[in-house]
Amino acid sequence: MPTPSPKSNQLLAALSAVELKRMSRHLEKVPMILGEVVYESGRHLDHVYFPADCIVSLLYVLENGASAEIAVVGNEGVVGVSIFMGGETTPSRAVVQSAGTAYRLPGQYVKEEFIRGGAMQHLMLRYTQSLITQMAQTAVCNRHHSVDQQLCRWLLLSIDRLPSPEITMTQELIANMLGVRREGVTEAAGKLQKAGVISYRRGHISVLDRPRLEAMSCECYEVVRRETARLLPIVPPH
Amino acid sequence: MPLARTKPVMPTTNRLLDRLPERECAHLIARCEQVELALGESLAESGGPIRDVYFPIASFISLLKPMDGQHVIEVAIAGNEGFYGTPVALGVDVSPVQAVVQGAGPALRMSAVAFRRELSSSPAIRDCIDRYMHVVMAQLIRTSGCNRFHVVEKRVARWLLMTADRAHSSSFHITHEFLARMLGVRRVGITEAAGALQERRLIGYTRGELTILDRKGLQLASCSCYRADLAAYAAALG
Numbered sequence: 001m002p003t004p005s006p007k008s009n010q011l012l013a014a015l016s017a018v019e020l021k022r023m024s025r026h027l028e029k030v031p032m033i034l035g036e037v038v039y040e041s042g043r044h045l046d047h048v049y050f051p052a053d054c055i056v057s058l059l060y061v062l063e064n065g066a067s068a069e070i071a072v073v074g075n076e077g078v079v080g081v082s083i084f085m086g087g088e089t090t091p092s093r094a095v096v097q098s099a100g101t102a103y104r105l106p107g108q109y110v111k112e113e114f115i116r117g118g119a120m121q122h123l124m125l126r127y128t129q130s131l132i133t134q135m136a137q138t139a140v141c142n143r144h145h146s147v148d149q150q151l152c153r154w155l156l157l158s159i160d161r162l163p164s165p166e167i168t169m170t171q172e173l174i175a176n177m178l179g180v181r182r183e184g185v186t187e188a189a190g191k192l193q194k195a196g197v198i199s200y201r202r203g204h205i206s207v208l209d210r211p212r213l214e215a216m217s218c219e220c221y222e223v224v225r226r227e228t229a230r231l232l233p234i235v236p237p238h
Numbered sequence: 239m240p241l242a243r244t245k246p247v248m249p250t251t252n253r254l255l256d257r258l259p260e261r262e263c264a265h266l267i268a269r270c271e272q273v274e275l276a277l278g279e280s281l282a283e284s285g286g287p288i289r290d291v292y293f294p295i296a297s298f299i300s301l302l303k304p305m306d307g308q309h310v311i312e313v314a315i316a317g318n319e320g321f322y323g324t325p326v327a328l329g330v331d332v333s334p335v336q337a338v339v340q341g342a343g344p345a346l347r348m349s350a351v352a353f354r355r356e357l358s359s360s361p362a363i364r365d366c367i368d369r370y371m372h373v374v375m376a377q378l379i380r381t382s383g384c385n386r387f388h389v390v391e392k393r394v395a396r397w398l399l400m401t402a403d404r405a406h407s408s409s410f411h412i413t414h415e416f417l418a419r420m421l422g423v424r425r426v427g428i429t430e431a432a433g434a435l436q437e438r439r440l441i442g443y444t445r446g447e448l449t450i451l452d453r454k455g456l457q458l459a460s461c462s463c464y465r466a467d468l469a470a471y472a473a474a475l476g
């Protein structure tokens with residue numbers, strides 16, 4: 001696995017040398033622990049996080065504790081858009097779905113950079129657009145598509161954002177994200193394993209047959225992939 | 239006007255029980271009574287009998303070991319990620335530690351007799367409890383090394399994070415005196431450590447309540463034990 005650096009994040013990598021140097025003064029490399037809640041819904045956000053090689057899921061949590069996924073954020077994006085979009089707080093919860101490293105930037109510097117109107121602002125706005133598209137598509141997907149399809153979609157979006165087509169997950173996190181019991185996750189992952197599409201052992205998933213995985217996913221993966229690629233620096237598929 | 243909630247999001251279930259297949263989970267819960275644990279309530283005395291086991295929902299239990307007739311040290315802490323009653327699962331009636339409620343809130347209580355019956359009749363429940371006990375053992379081993387080798391400031395950071403995780407909140411009531419007793423350190427050492435964390439703006443005090451201001455920063459200030467504990471839990475129970 002390559003050593004992460006700020007340029008592992010595609011938004012940061014797209015900045016000019018001058019802009020990146022300015023931001024690097026305040027960027028802090030932080031470990032992202034599997035399952036940790038990066039921010040809770042309703043809380044004030046102090047930092048944005050640029051994933052280098054981790055995956056963060058944004059979830060919506062209901063009063064009764066049930067949750068559903070809104071979006072997946074990896075090295076193509078940034079966690080905490082509310083800070084520069086002016087909201088300061090957010091109704092979603094951000095949870096680390098795949099461990100790794102991120103670079104965090106205090107809110108004030110994000111805002112300062114955003115106000116300058118340069119490449120950073122441009123990238124952040126385009127990223128926010130792609131996030132909105134993903135959220136809208138996920139809302140439809142949660143409503144109309146099966147758990148199996150949703151798992152496929154999520155796996156594809158995740159490995160697109162990781163250095164290799166492998167992910168270590170916990171069933172609990174996936175269950176919370178898909179809004180099902182763990183058995184549902186075991187079943188869905190088991191099916192994929194039986195079909196030879198993934199190998200799945202003790203929480204470690206390796207995608208073996210990517211075209212097949214895409215075929216088993218709903219259209220939502222392709223819609224999100226296309227929009228993300230259209231708006232942002234390209235995320236190369238494996 | 240802020241639309242988002244600012245209250246902490248409290249869990250409504252116990253994560254170990256969530257892990258069980260639907261049927262077993264319902265079966266077990268039907269044999270439990272939901273109770274409201276009160277702060278400071280003693281669930282078992284050191285050397286005393288264990289009448290009931292507890293599955294915290296949004297509460298947590300401190301396991302304390304009295305030493306030399308005058309000191310006491312905390313050896314473990316169980317929130318909704320676990321349960322209290324390991325000796326029962328191991329076939330022993332007597333508690334080696336004092337179990338005290340440190341975080342008030344709801345929990346599921348089951349008699350030790352009923353629990354033993356369920357363990358022997360359900361492989362799924364047995365497996366889940368065994369895995370948790372493995373995690374606790376690893377944590378005890380780690381804590382043993384931590385207590386011996388890690389500096390107070392890092393231990394305090396670790397303890398605060400562990401407590402916040404189980405309190406499901408960034409704010410809780412704590413005194414230096416209490417913290418000193420829990421960690422087996424002189425009070426002046428705690429005051430120094432807490433002061434340093436405060437200076438770094440990682441924690442703050444408001445009206446007697448300690449608030450974690452910078453969770454990520456506090457993780458970085460903690461010893462590696464915090465992350466290691468989470469990784470061990472994810473590996474065994476994810």
